[in-house]
Each structure stands twice: as C-alpha cells, then as structure tokens.
Amino acid sequence: MKTPPAVTEDIRRRLSGRWHAHLTGEERAFPHAFALGRPATSELRADYSAVHAQTVQWQDWARAHEVVLDYENRAAKGRTTQPVPTHARVASIDHAASIAGGVWPDRLARARQRLDVLRDRHPHLVEVGKTLRTLDAYRDVDFGLLLSVADWYREDPARANLGVTPRQVPIPGVHAKWLQSHRRGVQALTGLDDLGLLPGHPPRIHFTYLDPGHLAAGGRVHDSATAGDRFTPAYVPETVVISENKDTAIHFPPLAGGISVEGVGKGGKTPASFPWIRDSPVLVYWGDMDRDGYEILDGYRADFDRDIDSILMGPEDYETYEAFGTELDQTGRVLLPGVPRPVDRLRAEERAVYLRLLDARHTGHRRVEQERIPLARALEQVELVRQRVADRDAH
Template identity: 70%
Template sequence: MKTPETIVAEIRRRLTAKWHSDIADNEAAFPHSFPLGRPSASDLRADYATVHAQTVVWQDWARSRGVELTYETRLAKGGTKQSVPTHIHIDSTDRAAAIVGETWPDRLARSRERLVILREHFPYLVDLGRTIRLVDSYSTVDFSLLLTVAGWYLENPSRAELGITPRQVPIPGVHAKWLQHHIAGVRALTGITDLGLLPRHPPRIHFTYLDPDHRASGGRIHDSATVGDAFTPAYVPEIVVISENKDTAIHFPPLARGISVEGVGKGGKTPASFVWLRSAPVLVYWGDIDRDGYEILNGYRVDFDRDIDSILMDPATYAAYEQFGTDLDQHGKPIVAGDPKPVGRLRVDERTMYERLIDPHHKGHRRIEQERIPLSQALNAVAETRG
C-alpha cells in the first residue's frame, strides 16, 4: 500500500499539470480518485496486522484532511472479511491545493482573481486556461502592466506597425527588458502575433590591442566588432586572452601580437563568430575561480569546439589567493553549494577545483575574483602557455 507522501506527490503532479484548465472550466482535474495500491492475497493471509496498521494510518490521514476513502472487502487471515482501502478521493482542486500546501492555495486564489479580469476585459480569449498559466508567474505589478500594454495595442492595432524598439514603446512604466520578457503575454491577450518591434541589435565584442608596436604607432587601442558585420582587426592576433572581467581585459599588460577580449558571460557563441579570434594560434580564457567561472570556461570550449587553455584557475592559484576570496556572488548574494552541471570539457585540475567549490563541506571561500590576482601573474601565465 502506498504511503501518504507518495499520494501527496501524485496529487501535486496532477495539480501542476491541470490546475489552469480546471479553474478556467476547460477540463476538470478534480474530483479524482488516487489508487492506494492493492495488498496481495498472500499478504492479507500472512500479515494482516501490517495491512490493518496501514489502514489506520490512511483513515487518520483522510479524516484530518476531510477526504474520503474507498474500500473493498477482502479475505484476510483465518478467512475473515476485512475492509481494505483502495482509493483516496480528492473532491476539488482547492482540496488538492490545501493538501499539497506550499504556495498552492494563494496561487489558485490569485489566478481566479486574474481570470475574472481577463474574462471582463478580453472576452474573446479562447483558451483562458493556457493564458492564466502563462501569466501565473507574473507579479502584481507585471500583471497590471500586461493589461496596460495589451490595452494600448488593442486601442489602435496599427501601433503594431510602428516599427519601434521595445525601449521606444510610449507607455509609462514599461521598459525594454519588461516587454522582451513578457511579450508572450501581450501576444496572448491581444491576438497580435507580430507587435512590429524592431529586433535587438546583433551581439558584439569589445577588445583591446595589446601589441606594444601597434600601440606606439598611434593606432587605436580599444575596438569592437559586431557579429555579421564586415570587420578586420588592426592586426591578426597570434594570441587572444578572453577575460571575464572588463577592467582586467582593458588593462591587460602589453603583449606582442596579442588582443584581450572582454568576456560575454556564459557561452562563447559571440566571440566564436569571428574567424580571426577563433583561429588564433594561442587562445586563453581567464575567469573567476568560482562555479560560474568553470561553467563559462566549459561553455567556451563547447562553442569554440576547441580545447581553449585556461590560466590561473588551478588548485595552486586557489591556494595562493584563497585569503582574498569571498562567499558572495557578483550580486552580493551568498554563494551556496549545489549539484554539478555537465562540464565534460573541463580538464582534470579544473574539474577538481570546480567540485571542491560546489562541495557543501568545502571550508574555504567559494569565489576568488580574477581582479584579486596581479596582472603581472596573468602575463607570466600567458607566456608559459605560449611556450
């Protein structure tokens, strides 16, 4: 016979999958009966005491939650007839939410309030269940902005033909990132699949020329390149150093035929788009000694399809500079241990350091920012890599 914990998990799964359709009257998720599992005839004959104990547990559980059990009569030890529970009956979505707990009761109440608003202001919506699920994660402010933006487009549908950027949409309180993150909701409420918003600009990289002869000649030191645009650097680099910190990249020491590139976060698709960068004879990545740093390094190797060298991200460097570390991320939030992500492109020493930093039993700092390491050390490390 299943345990109450197992049944609660099944109720949660059904609630998660169908709650939106249920409250929108599209498809009822409840009432629903969940099977408890059927003891075998041999168990009833040999050990009815255990079955009886399980029955009592279920009776107490059902009574405390106001739900009903379904029984069947079974033959037990000595040929006696006993009532054995077979199903637990959950009569409504609200009952299921109360049993599962967590945020579910408040979540359903909030969604029903929003459902009333959507029915009143957008009566033509066909699949209200799908829409209410779409806006489920919206904060109160975001939902209010959604109604405002959808109303603005519906007031004059030709506004979808303005050809403006998300930042240029003239609605108070609406900024580009909000519209980009909530555009699916606007489309759902308006039925306008193309809002006429101009695409974001192509990604670009920023980099610094490190070659001392080039810098002495009066050529530009800092440059940028846009993906898809025709561009040739001032010289084809023999060595490229990708540095996740902007200041570190800008102030990297002079390096013959070198270029330092400012990192772009996780994944290296943008810098990998440039042949002159991707094909540099020596390609080095330098990031923070923390979880993100190693995951970014792994992503660069995947996107470049190349075993990029790393510098100053090994256990020896960690040991030397751990005293300058921190346990806060770049947003000032505590760094916590966690499960590893797929990082199959890390080398052995990198993987060792990565696993140490995410180990809940790790005693040292979980992050050493690359700025804490002198640039002279980085230059020496690059020279060793260059051979």
C-alpha cells in the first residue's frame, strides 16, 4: 500500500500535467480517485496489524485533508474480514491544490484570472490550454506587456512584415530583449506564424593565435570567425585548446602550431562547425571543475562526435587546487548538491570528480575555476596530450 506522501506526489503530478486543460474545459482531470495500492492476501493473513496501522494512518490523513476514502472488505488473519482503503477521492482541482500545497492555490487563482482576460480579449484564440500553460511562467508585468504587444500586431497585421530585429520593434514600453524571449506568447495570441523579425545573428567564435613563429613575424594575435562564413585562419592549427573562460583562452602561453578558442557555453555546435577546429590533430578542452564544466565537456564530445582530451579536470587536479575553490557560482548563488545527469561521454576520472561535486556528503568546494590554476601548468598538460597523440599515431 502506498503512503500518504506518495499519493500526495501523485496528486501533484496530475495537477502539473493537466491543470491547464482542466481549467479551459479541454479535459476533466478532477474529481479523481487515486489508487492507494493493494496489499497482498498473504500479507493480510500473515500480519494484518501492519495493514491496520497503515489504514489508521490513511484515515488520519483523510480527515486532515477532507478526503473521502474508498474501502473494500478483505480476508485477513483468523478468517476475519477487514475493511482496507483502496482509493483517495479528490473532489476538485482546488481540493487537489490545497493538498499539494506550496504555490498551487495561488497558481490556479492567477491562471483563472488570465484565462478570463484571454477569453475576453482574444475570443478566437485556439489551443487555449496550451497557451495558458505557456503563459504560466510570465510575471504579471510580462503578461501585461504581452497583451499590449499582441494588440499592437493585431491593430495592423502589416506590422508583421517590418523586417526588423526584435530590438527594433517600435512598441512603447517594451525593452530591447523582451520580444526576443517572449515570441511564443505573442504568436499564440496573434495567431501569426511569423512576426516579421529578422533572424538572430549567426554565432561567432573568438580565438587567439599561440604559435611563436607566427607571432614573432608580426601576425595578428586575436581573431574571430562567424559560423557559415568562408574562413581560413592564419595557419591550420596542429593543436586547438578550447577554454571555458575567456581569460585563460586569451592569455594561454605560446604553443607551436596552437590556437586557443574561447568557449561558447554549453554545447559545442558552433566551434564544431569549423573544420579546422573539428579536425585538429590534437583537440583539448579545459573547463572549470564544477557541475557546468563537466556537463559542457560531455556536450562538446557529443557535438564534435569525437573523443576530446581534457586537462586539469581529474581527481588529482581537484585535490591539488580545491583549496582555491569557491562555494558560489558565477552569479553569486551558493552551489548545492544535485542529481547527476547522464554524462555518458565523461571518462572515469572526470566522472569521479563530477559525482563528488554533486554528492550531498561532499564537504569541499564545489567549484574550482580554471583561472586559479597556473597557465604554465596548463601548458605542461597540453604538451603531455600532444606527446600521447604523437606516440599513438606512431604506432
């Protein structure tokens, strides 16, 4: 038999998946009878006292939450027949919200208010439930802006043909990035498949030439390239070092035939689009020793579809530099334990540190920034990788 906390979680799941459709009338999610699980006959006959204790627990919970329990008579020990609870009946979506607690009562109240507004101002809106769910995360100020922007487009449909960037749309009170991040909501309310906005800028990479001969000859130090453009670097690198942070990429020590590339956050699709990076004989990634650093590394290996070498991200490196670590992320929030993701492309030593940093029992720092590690040490590690690759290719 399930426990009250387990069924409470079942109620939350049903709310999470169906609240929007229930409020719009697209689906009737409540009332609903939640199954409590059925104890085996052998359990009833061997130790009914344990089942009785659970029954009492359910009755106490039901009284506290005004829930009606369904029962069935079951054969128990000593050939007696005993009532055993089978279902908890939740009478309405508001009843479910009160049991789920937390933000749910306020969330439903806000959703109902917004649904009334949508039906009043956009009576021909299709997929009302889906739209209501999309707008659930909007703050009240953003919901108000959304209505204003949708009205602006609906006043003159030709405005969808302006051909401007999201920052250039001339709507009073709408700041530069608002439309860019709320495009789906505007499209839902206006019914427009296209808001007439120019596509976003193509992604770019920034990198630094490290080859001593190139630099001594007066060649440029820093460069950039745009994905999709025809571009050839000053020389085809023998080694590419992708660094998570800008400072370490820009100031990486001289390296024969080397180029250091500034990381572009999670995922490596942009740098992987450049053949001279993707096909470099030696390709190295260096990131922070924290959750993001290891998940980024895993994502890069997926996007490059090759086994990228990492440096300074193993257990010994963590032990050496942990004293210089921090408990805060880049936004100043305290780093907390977490649930690991399926980072299948991490090597065993990388995964060991990743899991350690997410473990609730871990007492050390959960983040060691790569800037705290001397660049001379990073250069040594890259040279070791180059030697390993050379030895492997020689055989």
